[in-house]
Amino acid sequence: MLILRKHFAMHRKWFATFLAGTAAAVFGYFFWAHQYSTRWPGGSSPPGLILGILGGAIIVFECLLWPRRMLRSWRWGSARLWMKAHIWFGLLTVPLILLHSGFVWGGWLSTILAALFAMVIASGIFGLVMQQILPRKMLTDTPLETIYSQIENAMRMAIADAQSLVLATCGLPKESAAASVQSQPIETPDDRNADRVVIGASRQVELIPGQLLRTPVPQVPVANSEVLRQKFVSTIQPFLEGGLRLKSPLKDRRSSAEFFRQLRAVLDPEAHPVLEAIEDCCEQRRQFDLQTRLHWWLHSWLWIHLPLSMALLVLMFVHAYVALKYW
Amino acid sequence: MDAKVKPPVTGKQRAVKISFGYHHRRDDLSRWKSKLSLFAIVFTPVVWLCWSLLAREQGNAPYSHGPVAIVHATWENKCEACHIDFAPIRDDTWGASLLNKWNPQPRPWDKLADEKCEKCHPGPDHHFRQIPGEVPSCASCHREHNGQLASLLRMDDQTCTVCHNGLASHLKVANPDPFKDVTRFDLIHPEFRSLKSDPGTIKFTHGRHLTQGLKSDKPGDKVSLSLADLSEEDREQYRRPGQKDADLVQLDCASCHQPNSARQYMTPVTFDENCRACHALTFEPGSKTKLVPHGLSPVAIREIVEGHYLGEYVKEHPSLLQKKIERLPVPSLTQPASDSVEAKEWVKDKVSRAERHLLTVCGHCHQDAAPGEPHLVPVKKANIPQVWLQHARFDHNSHRNVDPTKPAIEQCNVCHGKATTSMSSQDVLILNREKCLECHGPLSADGKRGGARSDCVECHRYHGADRSMHAANPLIGHGAPEAKP
Numbered sequence: 001m002l003i004l005r006k007h008f009a010m011h012r013k014w015f016a017t018f019l020a021g022t023a024a025a026v027f028g029y030f031f032w033a034h035q036y037s038t039r040w041p042g043g044s045s046p047p048g049l050i051l052g053i054l055g056g057a058i059i060v061f062e063c064l065l066w067p068r069r070m071l072r073s074w075r076w077g078s079a080r081l082w083m084k085a086h087i088w089f090g091l092l093t094v095p096l097i098l099l100h101s102g103f104v105w106g107g108w109l110s111t112i113l114a115a116l117f118a119m120v121i122a123s124g125i126f127g128l129v130m131q132q133i134l135p136r137k138m139l140t141d142t143p144l145e146t147i148y149s150q151i152e153n154a155m156r157m158a159i160a161d162a163q164s165l166v167l168a169t170c171g172l173p174k175e176s177a178a179a180s181v182q183s184q185p186i187e188t189p190d191d192r193n194a195d196r197v198v199i200g201a202s203r204q205v206e207l208i209p210g211q212l213l214r215t216p217v218p219q220v221p222v223a224n225s226e227v228l229r230q231k232f233v234s235t236i237q238p239f240l241e242g243g244l245r246l247k248s249p250l251k252d253r254r255s256s257a258e259f260f261r262q263l264r265a266v267l268d269p270e271a272h273p274v275l276e277a278i279e280d281c282c283e284q285r286r287q288f289d290l291q292t293r294l295h296w297w298l299h300s301w302l303w304i305h306l307p308l309s310m311a312l313l314v315l316m317f318v319h320a321y322v323a324l325k326y327w
Numbered sequence: 328m329d330a331k332v333k334p335p336v337t338g339k340q341r342a343v344k345i346s347f348g349y350h351h352r353r354d355d356l357s358r359w360k361s362k363l364s365l366f367a368i369v370f371t372p373v374v375w376l377c378w379s380l381l382a383r384e385q386g387n388a389p390y391s392h393g394p395v396a397i398v399h400a401t402w403e404n405k406c407e408a409c410h411i412d413f414a415p416i417r418d419d420t421w422g423a424s425l426l427n428k429w430n431p432q433p434r435p436w437d438k439l440a441d442e443k444c445e446k447c448h449p450g451p452d453h454h455f456r457q458i459p460g461e462v463p464s465c466a467s468c469h470r471e472h473n474g475q476l477a478s479l480l481r482m483d484d485q486t487c488t489v490c491h492n493g494l495a496s497h498l499k500v501a502n503p504d505p506f507k508d509v510t511r512f513d514l515i516h517p518e519f520r521s522l523k524s525d526p527g528t529i530k531f532t533h534g535r536h537l538t539q540g541l542k543s544d545k546p547g548d549k550v551s552l553s554l555a556d557l558s559e560e561d562r563e564q565y566r567r568p569g570q571k572d573a574d575l576v577q578l579d580c581a582s583c584h585q586p587n588s589a590r591q592y593m594t595p596v597t598f599d600e601n602c603r604a605c606h607a608l609t610f611e612p613g614s615k616t617k618l619v620p621h622g623l624s625p626v627a628i629r630e631i632v633e634g635h636y637l638g639e640y641v642k643e644h645p646s647l648l649q650k651k652i653e654r655l656p657v658p659s660l661t662q663p664a665s666d667s668v669e670a671k672e673w674v675k676d677k678v679s680r681a682e683r684h685l686l687t688v689c690g691h692c693h694q695d696a697a698p699g700e701p702h703l704v705p706v707k708k709a710n711i712p713q714v715w716l717q718h719a720r721f722d723h724n725s726h727r728n729v730d731p732t733k734p735a736i737e738q739c740n741v742c743h744g745k746a747t748t749s750m751s752s753q754d755v756l757i758l759n760r761e762k763c764l765e766c767h768g769p770l771s772a773d774g775k776r777g778g779a780r781s782d783c784v785e786c787h788r789y790h791g792a793d794r795s796m797h798a799a800n801p802l803i804g805h806g807a808p809e810a811k812p
Contacts, residue, residue, distance in 0.1 A: 037419060038485040039470075046421035066364065106392030107472070149354040150345045295356070302360045307367035314371040322390040326410045327420055 003087070004132050014088040022095045025051055029099045042102035044327040055096035056316055058089045063313050066306065090124055093117075113319055116312040123305040134298045141294075142287040148295045151288045158281045159240045162232070165274045170229040171221030222271045231263055232278070240281055244289040250282045393472035396479050409443055409471070416440045416466040437464045453789055456498045461490065468789070480784055484511060487783040512760075512781040513768035519716060522755050527711040529692050534750045536583075540575035541605070552576045552605060558615070561604035576605075580739045580746070590724040595713050598622070608688055610635075610681035619685065625703035628685065629678060636677040640670050715757055719786035729766075 003011045032047045033040060041048045065086050068076055076082075097117055105111045138145055146154050239250040250256045260279045264272055353361075379389060388404045395403055402408035410416055415423040415437050423437035432439065444465040452462060468486055469479040490497040491509045507517040535543045540551040554562045555572040565576050583601040584593045598606075598621040610632050611617045617635065619628050641647055647670070682703050689696035693706040714721075730741050740746055743756045767785065768777035 038483040038489070041419070044415065044417065044420040044422065049421050104392075108389045108391075110392050147345055147349060148356075149352060150349050153346055153349075299356050299360075302356075303363055306360055307363040310364050310367040311371040314368060315375070318372075318375065324422075325412050326390065326406050327413075327415050327422060 002132060002135070003128070011084065011088070014084050018088045018092050021092045025054075025095050025099055040102045040104075042104070043100050043323060045102075048100050048102060051096045052100040052320075055093045055100055056320065058093045058096070059309075059313060059316060062086055062090050062093075063309055087124075087128060090121070094121055109315065109319055109322065113312065113315050116308055116315065120305060120308045120312055123301050123308065127301040127305060130298050130301065134294050138291060138294050142291045144284050144287045145291045146288070148291070151292060155240065155243075155285060155288060158284055159237065162236070162240065162278050162281045165277055166229055166232045169222050169271050169274045170225045222268045225267060225271050227266055228263065228271060228275070235259070236278060236282065240285050243285050251286070253283070253286065256282055256286075391472060394475045395471050396473070396477055397475040398479070399471065400475065409440060409466070411439050411443075414439045416464065418464045418467050437467070441465050450790060456500050456502060457490075458497060458499045461497060480788070481782075482784050482789075484783050487787070487789070509783075512783070512785075513764055513777070516760065518759050519719075521712070521715055521717045522757055522759055525753055525755050527709060527752070528694050528707045529709045529711060529752065530694055531692065531752045532750045533746045533754075533756060534748045536578050537580075537747045539577045541578070557604050565604065579736050580743075581735075586723055591722045592714060593723065596711070602692070606688070606691060608685070610685050610688075612684055617681075625705060628703055629682065632678050632681045632685075633674060636674045636681075637670075639677075640673055644670070715755075716786075720788065721786070 008015075029041065029047045029051065032045070037045065043049065043052050065082055068074075068082055069079075072079075097114075101110070101114065105114060235248060235250065238246055239248040242248075244251055249259045256279070260275060264275055267275060375389075382389060390406070391404075394400075399409075415426065417423070418435075418437040420437065423435070426436040430436075434442075441464050448465075452459070468482055470477075471479070488510055491506070492515075493508055494506050495501070507515075509516050532543075535541060540553065542548060542551055553573055553575050554566055554570060557565065557576070562572065565578070565582065567577055570577075583596050586592070587594050596602075603621070607615065608619045608621055609615065609617055610619055610628075619631050623631070679701070683701070685703060686696055686700055689703075689706065695706050696704065726742065728738065730738060733741065736747075742758055742762060744758050744762075745754065746756045749756060764781075765776055766779040767781040768779075769781070770776070770778040
């Protein structure tokens with residue numbers, strides 16, 4: 001969730017609530033300490049206990065975000081409202097728990113709790129920072145982005161399209177290469193658009209067939225285009241399948257442009273639209289790889305944040321029981 | 328090739344590459360997120376329980392919020408040794424006041440655990456005038472779980488000043504001689520009351536006893552004590568390195584004041600140890616052997632002197648031992664034999680002279696032993712305070728090298744002021760609070776003053792163990808009888 005710049009306006013009340021809550025907690029704590037105590041009040045003192053209960057209640061509330069996401073259909077408030085509350089109440093727990101601790105680590109249990117709490121907060125803040133940076137970057141750097149889970153699916157379809165284009169341009173391969181190309185599914189141009197090849201899936205929605213983008217292809221194989229097939233099999237197709245994991249001149253946008261420029265120079269101009277479509281596929285592969293990487297940074301912190309939050313929740317109840325038993 | 332110059336790919340174009348129902352299949356990131364979270368929910372309590380079981384010989388150590396002080400280390404892992412389940416142990420917990428209100432006990436909730444402390448640390452209250460409800464529980468002041476080396480006695484000043492800065496409102500009975508308010512030793516703190524005057528009854532001048540030969544400053548005084556004037560067994564005690572028998576006696580502080588075994592306080596000065604060598608209690612002028620012991624009543628002294636002279640008379644008149652004792656006429660008494668009368672008169676005269684002589688001898692030190700009296704009279708107790716700062720602790724050992732630039736004898740003078748020149752027994756030779764503040768207070772800007780601790784507990788003990796020399800029980804708990812005047 002974006003909270004910076006122009007988006008801060010919708011967080012203003014939440015931010016004010018956070019500041020007011022922090023100020024009230026700090027004032028109440030230090031006032032009580034000054035008036036009634038000779039040392040920093042701990043968790044069992046009146047302010048410490050109140051702040052502990054408040055902090056604990058907020059932590060329970062924060063953890064409810066998980067079931068709320070699991071049970072979207074129950075519609076307990078909007079997701080945006082939940083996320084705002086999650087962020088700002090979560091930040092509010094920092095002063096509350098810090099004051100509740102009385103600025104001491106305590107024993108094993110409370111130290112582990114404090115460490116868990118610190119890691120949960122740190123990972124949450126990391127996630128929040130990532131949320132401020134990465135979506136913008138994705139918007140500018142990956143205009144071809146798709147749903148994360150569908151990246152490989154979309155790429156498989158792009159590879160199939162590219163193979164169709166190569167087949168239409170270069171004709172049937174010689175014996176040695178034919179086996180590999182023929183084993184792939186090849187979409188045959190239909191009768192109405194014999195000079196076009198569909199790039200993308202052709203799907204039927206009710207009675208209307210959807211055929212969206214078509215790339216002009218030669219009616220007959222282009223002369224001297226065998227080099228395209230060779231390059232496709234040796235360099236382009238492995239890159240489209242493996243992406244940035246492989247060593248390839250196509251990994252980098254500049255060297256990729258040079259690669260296709262050289263290819264274009266040796267090919268008949270009739271094959272250039274096909275070459276351009278294949279170049280687009282390579283660009284798509286690069287952007288999908290970048291999207292995968294950004295997506296990982298955007299979401300992988302949850303691997304830490306969520307499990308530690310659960311551990312924190314469990315140990316918090318142990319702490320509450322033990323603290324009341326031996327307070 | 329630059330993707331940005333190409334017409335943007337529309338959402339519809341992208342959508343055709345997305346399979347229907349894609350949202351039913353979660354990606355790896357999402358799946359692992361849920362798996363790890365569920366694992367944490369199950370794994371955390373399991374790990375905690377396993378750890379508790381494996382470390383069961385450590386008792387409740389995992390729940391302890393810090394090691395207890397080393398004096399309580401035996402009960403490190405036995406919470407129940409001090410705690411009562413679900414009963415607050417300190418009175419600054421909210422639970423204590425709520426429980427006291429809602430579920431009153433014969434003893435307040437926060438004092439229930441005090442009974443466990445008092446098994447080892449019994450004692451009366453801090454002060455008989457204090458309001459009982461204001462007395463904190465043991466654990467309120469003695470904060471445990473702060474580490475093995477943490478002091479249980481190092482309280483913040485506010486622990487004391489919460490009452491002592493405005494003590495009148497914290498007494499159940501008004502104090503006719505009210506204490507002054509205290510905020511901080513270097514700010515508002517009364518002068519030491521026990522140093523107002525010397526309650527002792529002994530005539531003693533430090534100045535004279537520290538001069539060479541113990542000469543007084545009186546013009547006609549010809550006393551000049553040399554080692555030869557002392558008995559042979561006493562000479563070595565007072566001989567300084569290189570001195571001969573003809574040399575004058577030169578005392579220093581250590582001649583009479585020796586630290587006790589703890590080197591904290593000085594052992595009391597006694598006649599037999601410190602005075603007898605020079606002030607022998609002879610009952611006949613010029614004699615060095617006719618002595619009476621110190622500390623006896625006049626009757627006992629008279630019996631000793633009388634017995635001595637009776638024996639002496641018999642020695643001088645051995646015929647008396649051959650003389651028949653006439654039977655006393657009954658029932659009326661007749662005059663005794665002339666020899667008997669003579670002997671009685673002789674002895675009586677001798678005893679009377681001895682008493683008059685002893686009055687002079689005793690009068691050297693005892694104010695109420697006036698030489699003009701005909702008979703020995705009982706003298707008052709010396710009443711020299713063994714500990715002068717009666718409501719505070721003092722450790723000579725910590726102050727033994729208070730000014731390293733000065734020789735040993737002058738080290739004492741740093742705090743004991745005019746000890747070497749005092750010519751009045753009424754002088755109190757301990758400097759007051761102002762002298763302490765030279766070291767015990769906040770460090771001054773020039774670094775020449777202050778720097779040593781000056782918090783309340785540096786000198787005072789809440790439970791009346793200030794007079795630690797006399798504290799019969801060092802583990803004393805709720806106050807001590809000394810706090811009750």
